[in-house]
Amino acid sequence: MTRCASPSLTHQHCRLWTVRVDPGLNIIHEDADLLVINKPAGLVCHPTKGDAHSSLIGRVRLHLGDGARPHLVNRLDRETSGVTIVAKQDTAARELRRLWESRAVEKEYVAIVHGHVAAEHGIIDAPLGRDEHSRVAIKDCVRPDGAPSQTEFWVARRFSRAEGDFSLLRVAPRTGRKHQIRIHLAHLGHPIVGDKIYGGDEDLYLALVEGRLTAEQRTRLILPHHALHACAVRFVWRELPITFCAPPELWFEMFGDSHPAASH
Secondary structure, three states, rough: OOOOOOOOOOOOOOOOOOOOOEEOEEEEEOEEEEEEEEEEOOOOOOOOOOHHHHHHHHHHHHHHHOOOOOOOOOOOOOOEEEEEEEEHHHHOOOHHHHHOOOOOOOEEEEEEEEEOOOOOOEEEEEEEEOOOOOOOOOOEEEEEOOOOOOOEEEEEEEEOOOOOEEEEOOOOOOOOOHHHHHHHHOOOOOOOOOOOOOOOOOOOHHHHOOOOOOOOHHHHOOOOOOOOOEEEEEEEEEEEEEEEOOOOOOOHHHHOOOOOOOOO
């Protein structure tokens, strides 16, 4: 597997295109058919408010102008940052969806998790389905009757800071279930830093959506968003192998690169 992120979070093995930065859009690549964006953490893909700037697709429509019919090909959770692909035309959208449905797309993420992951490499094979015991309506869990789900990971580095022990992982989902990476890493015993649903206390998520997240709770979360970033997407587009890469945001990089003397 071609690496997107080295242990120091640099991107030596990916070509990174950055065309320009529009208000609210970090554009990695744009042509007649595709618009590829490095989505910031904290931005929803689809609108939940009337403000056009409140969602990624709203900002895309502003960028493309009147009459545009953009299609989000891959969707990231609100707090997940990284490579997001938009088809600018109906024909391109159909072609790309066929690629996704045929599993002809490689996706790579970087994640920072709690604890030192013991294995250098592993595959988490655990079926996923709805968590019927949770107060969070969107929460899923590992359950025997769930949909087959596999996630592969590699340890890039282990490090320690005042807040505890952590591991930087490269992660490749082999299936595309909702919240798959987050659930699988928590199931492994190493939840993603800052995960408000799967980090062990789902009331953190409820407090966020209800507007009652306290300073103490934010301190417990450590980071402003969960530390999961979609760093690369690879596929063959009209007979040409193509890779789109994007670096994590500064807060992610600074946390993962800190205290090199304590890493191993």
